[in-house]
Amino acid sequence: MHEMGIANSVLEAVRREMGEGERASRVGLRIGEFAALDPDSLRFCFEAAVKSSGLAPLALDIEWCRAGQGRRGDELQLAYVEFDEVRGI
């Protein structure tokens, strides 16, 4: 259930980043080891949620982060979004 909630939050966040007429093709997340998320479950939930979101096809990348070296390990970050067209052109 938690992963499905986070997957929906990712899709909402991507939608907020999209300008008019833009289409996102890939989203990158940074997830810490203490964020209490299972990457496989998150990927499964994301794939299910994206189908009915109007954002499909949207690929998902997950960077899994260990704590240490300046990282707290509880990261839940939207790292990047890739768009089909160059923004602002």
Added chain:
Amino acid sequence: MSRVAIEKSILSENNRIAAELREALTATGALALNFISSPGSGKTMLLEKTLELLPAHTRAAVLTGDIQTDNDARRLMRYGFPVRQICTGGACHLDAAMVEKNLGNWLPRGLQLLLIENVGNLVCPTSYDLGEDAKVVILSVTEGEDKPLKYPGIFRKAELMILNKIDLLPHVPFQPEMARQNARAINPAIEIIETSCITGAGLGQWMRWLEARAAKKATAALAAASR
């Protein structure tokens, strides 16, 4: 194709709403606490005892979250304070939008204390800022001493751990010192209060902690208003 670095929290919209809630609660000087624990640790009973022990003139309110039923709200309403149930309908945590939607115009004027009982779950509620001043984690002696090690996220973020149901210690193989050590291994600054809602042990200490935190928040609000 172009890649745009975002570097924002996935929960940035939740965090935005939580920041607005925190600002509104800070302006009134109300202390907001977010109670998080696994199911069955005694959150609702601790809140019942808290409401019972609060001075009657306290302007307090309770939001209580569950996946289904308003059982907890009905229990908590008996103490004369405003209580509202949030049924999440399947979600395993409260989020800031649920709190905002349910606060509305319902809060008493001059609110001093908002107690938020989260859905019983040590994992998901940890990630969602509700605009609270502090997270309070409740661990009961019928659970394992290693809960802080198994669920470090909430023990890292909580300011206070309440070790509850200590009246059962003679009957269970729970080692309180090991639980305290484990909690402090994860969060050296965490405060710990041991309570029993059956015998009343530790409830005085808990109420003094609550009163001190509420007074600190109200004083800060008054100082900010006079600037």
